[in-house]
Amino acid sequence: MRGGSIAVVGGSIAGCAAALAASRGGAEKITVFERADARLRDRGVGIALHSDRYDELSDAGYVAPEMPWAPLTRRVWSVRDGEADHGRAIGEQPFPFRAYSWGSLWSELRRRVPEEVTYRSGAVVTGVEPDDDGVTLRLADGHQEHFDVVIGADGYRSVVREAMFPGTDATYAGYIGWRGTSSDVAGLPSDGHDAHNIVFPGGHCMLYRIPDGLGGELLNWVLYTAPPRADGLHPDLTRPTSLPPGRLNSELTAYLRALVADNFPPYWAARVLRTPAETTFIQPIYDLEVPHYTSGRMALVGDAASVARPHIGGGSVKALQDANALEAAWRAGDSWKEVLESYDAGRGPVGSAMVALARRMGSAQVENTPDWSAMDQPEFDVWWQDQNSGSDRRSGFGGHSIKAG
Numbered sequence: 150m151r152g153g154s155i156a157v158v159g160g161s162i163a164g165c166a167a168a169l170a171a172s173r174g175g176a177e178k179i180t181v182f183e184r185a186d187a188r189l190r191d192r193g194v195g196i197a198l199h200s201d202r203y204d205e206l207s208d209a210g211y212v213a214p215e216m217p218w219a220p221l222t223r224r225v226w227s228v229r230d231g232e233a234d235h236g237r238a239i240g241e242q243p244f245p246f247r248a249y250s251w252g253s254l255w256s257e258l259r260r261r262v263p264e265e266v267t268y269r270s271g272a273v274v275t276g277v278e279p280d281d282d283g284v285t286l287r288l289a290d291g292h293q294e295h296f297d298v299v300i301g302a303d304g305y306r307s308v309v310r311e312a313m314f315p316g317t318d319a320t321y322a323g324y325i326g327w328r329g330t331s332s333d334v335a336g337l338p339s340d341g342h343d344a345h346n347i348v349f350p351g352g353h354c355m356l357y358r359i360p361d362g363l364g365g366e367l368l369n370w371v372l373y374t375a376p377p378r379a380d381g382l383h384p385d386l387t388r389p390t391s392l393p394p395g396r397l398n399s400e401l402t403a404y405l406r407a408l409v410a411d412n413f414p415p416y417w418a419a420r421v422l423r424t425p426a427e428t429t430f431i432q433p434i435y436d437l438e439v440p441h442y443t444s445g446r447m448a449l450v451g452d453a454a455s456v457a458r459p460h461i462g463g464g465s466v467k468a469l470q471d472a473n474a475l476e477a478a479w480r481a482g483d484s485w486k487e488v489l490e491s492y493d494a495g496r497g498p499v500g501s502a503m504v505a506l507a508r509r510m511g512s513a514q515v516e517n518t519p520d521w522s523a524m525d526q527p528e529f530d531v532w533w534q535d536q537n538s539g540s541d542r543r544s545g546f547g548g549h550s551i552k553a554g
């Protein structure tokens with residue numbers, strides 16, 4: 150398949166990768182529509198990529214060594230143990246991940262989008278209208294444009310998905326991720342090469358260093374828990390939404406701070422509690438699956454197609470692999486029908502497997518937590534293995550291999 154006009158809705162990680170895929174696939178005219186203006190691209194949160202998945206994506210040309218990263222080698226799971234500063238480790242596991250900051254990963258991907266691609270910041274798509282030979286996009290500024298194919302890379306609240314499968318929304322998992330970054334990175338145990346997971350009844354908190362994109366490093370953390378369903382504590386999140394800094398209500402913040410003070414080893418509690426309010430925010434956790442990754446002349450990539458709870462550390466990998474699979478289908482197919490059918494057949498099952506694994510991990514690590522404090526390493530290993538063994542017996546932690554599909 151050569152030629153054709155392609156629109157990519159959303160210009161984040163999945164969107165930049167999809168534009169690259171379309172260009173390599175041979176599309177003639179590619180336009181990316183991104184709602185945010187350039188300033189909003191500066192999010193400092195961490196993204197961890199499994200090293201094996203990185204190697205595959207690097208071979209495929211979607212990531213590159215110049216993207217700043219910090220190596221992680223081991224993950225240590227700890228509980229509070231009285232006043233012991235670092236608590237007590239209940240389990241350790243290999244953790245071969247590369248830690249990125251979202252902003253620098255995105256910037257490098259954006260830089261790789263070829264110059265002939267038109268990237269329109271501040272362009273909001275409000276309508277998606279398919280017909281027999283393509284799709285018309287309507288924009289908030291009143292313009293409309295017709296394309297041969299539209300790729301929805303517009304995240305978990307996708308307007309493209311709504312046009313493909315009306316009413317297929319992300320569903321709230323019942324708990325939140327409270328995230329923060331701070332410059333409080335000096336003196337981390339083992340020079341920061343370990344990721345730390347502080348576990349407590351009803352949740353856990355991952356902490357690891359990330360590059361700040363300016364030659365230094367930041368401490369990145371994300372705490373998952375279900376606040377009690379009391380007034381002011383549990384926001385109404387039945388419809389997909391997010392609560393940026395400043396909109397975090399004071400009752401919820403006070404609840405989370407008390408939870409950290411009571412349940413974290415003192416060393417880690419201090420680091421979370423010292424994080425400035427302006428660099429903390431809340432992301433509700435969602436699940437999303439679609440019946441198909443394509444419909445007519447429309448295709449979905451990244452979080453628009455499926456959202457797996459972040460415990461599996463594989464969302465960005467999946468987004469980049471989706472783009473890579475689209476490129477491969479494009480190169481092999483002789484018609485749009487062939488390209489899109491082959492893409493759907495390849496990626497649909499991977500998306501479903503990741504969502505299922507992430508649900509099991511969310512259940513084990515947040516919704517139905519064990520008595521962590523009674524665990525030792527052998528018990529920890531059995532507990533971890535239980536979450537991993539789905540019906541297909543493949544783990545998928547950190548994302549599935551491209552080769553395995």
Ligand SMILES: Cc1cc2nc3c(=O)[nH]c(=O)nc-3n(C[C@H](O)[C@H](O)[C@H](O)COP(=O)(O)OP(=O)(O)OC[C@H]3O[C@@H](n4cnc5c(N)ncnc54)[C@H](O)[C@@H]3O)c2cc1C
Nearest residue numbers: 159161162163184197274303304326451452459463464465
């Ligand atoms: C708490 C948390 C931790 C995570 N940790 C990890 C991790 O460690 N490792 C990992 O691999 N993944 C992680 N993920 C997942 C990862 O962030 C995403 O899966 C990945 O970034 C893919 O995002 P995306 O590009 O598909 O969607 P998004 O980043 O949501 O991008 C969608 C884009 O579309 C734009 N858009 C939306 N609607 C419109 C419209 N109508 N018109 C124009 N533009 C529009 C938006 O502005 C946005 O830029 C985590 C996620 C969460 C919530």
